[in-house]
Amino acid sequence: MVKPNMYYNELKDSYLFYNIAQKTRTYVENHPGVKLLRMGIGDVSLPLCDAVIKALHEAVDDQASKSSFHGYMPECGAPFLREAIVKYYAKRGISLSAEEIFVSSGASDELGDILDLFDRSNQVLVIEPAYPAYVDANVMAGRKIMYLVSGEENEFLPEPNEKTEADIIYICSPNNPTGAVFSRSQLQAWVNYANKRGSIILFDAAYEAFIEDEILPHSIFELDGAETCAIEICSFSKTAGFTGTRLGYTIIPKALKRNGMNMNEMWVRNRTTKTNGVSYIIQKGGAAVFSEEGQKQIHENIQIYKKNAKVLMQALDQLGIWYCGGKNAPYIWMKCPRGMKSWEFFDYLLQEIQVVGTPGEGFGACGEGYFRFSTFSSPEDTKEAAKRIVKLLS
Structure with missing residues (x-):
């Protein structure tokens, strides 16, 4: 049975x-x-904004002609979208390669799927209050979950506890649900903690486009040492209104390794096994998000x-x-x-x-x-x- x-x-x-x-x-x-x-x-x-709608229409027309038709897309993302994202990060002084970016059907999907990279024995740290899916995805996988409580006394932005032995750390900034945003020094403390312990931070950056204070980091890769301890998961849903269209991307640096295993290479293997890629039409719409218009x-x-x-x-x-x-x-x-x-x-x-x-x-x-x-x-x-x-x- x-x-x-x-x-x-x-x-x-x-x-x-x-x-x-x-x-x-x-x-x-x-x-x-x-x-x-x-x-x-x-x-x-x-x-959706006009630039995206125009790109979606053009992509639909492409699918109507044999010369411009696209079938299966590359599992890890179309080169034109991956390169657009590389240029977007370069404007903030973050150097990435296209191979470090993985196009997904949305951040919510990816936050659950990414757990395939980790053994069940890893302990998960969730900063409460937290997006419920962080907890539920790990409960389903049978992992032990630890909770770091936050409150008004620290404006819902807790510091790492050196006594806590966390392997996988969820950080959402700007935070859902609290709207709180980690400062550069606060986030650097988490990066330092993760590198010291050999932990990996799953950084949910779904709301980075809403940050208006210039001193606040939009990406964890703005911090020293993040490329050896962090994975960043991003969404087009709130940034560009793709909640009903579904598109996101994940950044896994090639420098991220544990126990002789390269996380970037592992995710390439995972995606090429478990997905057939995001549709051409949606990715064309996503690329338009990064245009000047x-x-x-x-x-x-x-x-x-x-x-x-x-x-x-x-x-x-x-x-x-x-x-x-x-x-x-x-x-x-x-x-x-x-x-x-x-x-x-x-x-x-x-x-x-x-x-x-x-x-x-x-x-x-x-x-x-x-x-x-x-x-x-x-x-x-x-x-x-x-x-x-x-x-x-x-």
Whole structure:
């Protein structure tokens, strides 16, 4: 008889965003005609920019002609997209080769798939609050998970604990859910820790395009020594609105080796075995993101989301409520008022003012008592939500 993966029994009964969807669905069914202001899920609301749409159309036309038709793409990514990414990083003074970049179907997929590189015996360190998939992917794989708690006292940016024996370290900066961003010195401390221990950092850079403070690092490869201890996983979803189109990329330096094994070469072997590559059409759209026109247009969209963040931050400032994030990230992490618990505050906002956010408890135990707002809604809905929140909590 087949034995299933019994580690699935150790997963929580349901996923955070599934619970939110169930609660909101029930509310809508019981209150027909009521419009909810959805500030919870991190899905974008603006369409793909013109430069990307033009490239997608051109790529579709290419597929209609025998002379320009493309079948299977290179498993690790089309040269034209890999080279575009190399040039993008070079503008920040980061030298990469195209062979160190792997095109993927999205950061979420890659954060789970990348675990194929590591033995089950490796211990994983997750900084809480954390994106739930970090935990669930490792639970499914049967790995031991350690949690490093963060809080207001360190602005949700903890330092490495030298006593902790972590092999795989998840770092997300700008962070989901807190919106906090590691400074250069703070991130350097993690790089130094990983190199000293022989650990590997999985650096989630999905929100780097939202950083506006010039002194903050966008990539872990801006730090000395990162090429021997880090893998960077990036996304087009929030940067360029590809949530429904699905595209990302992963950077694995050729200098990253452990126990005589080269991680870059291992990932080449993995991808050429397990994938047939991302479609030509989507990769052409992705390459347009890095064009001069594409960069201008996506940053115009990002500015709209950042204005949404300012509206929400002004509301919380007016109320005197503690929060972090917003300025350099598309998320605002606030302390629940009046000593409310996370799900209690969720229900309160839903029932009283029809505003939907994300309970902090869903991101780990130390998220209890906090709440996340996404800034990806429309400007109109964001302004209305802020107005309702101020009126309710004043």
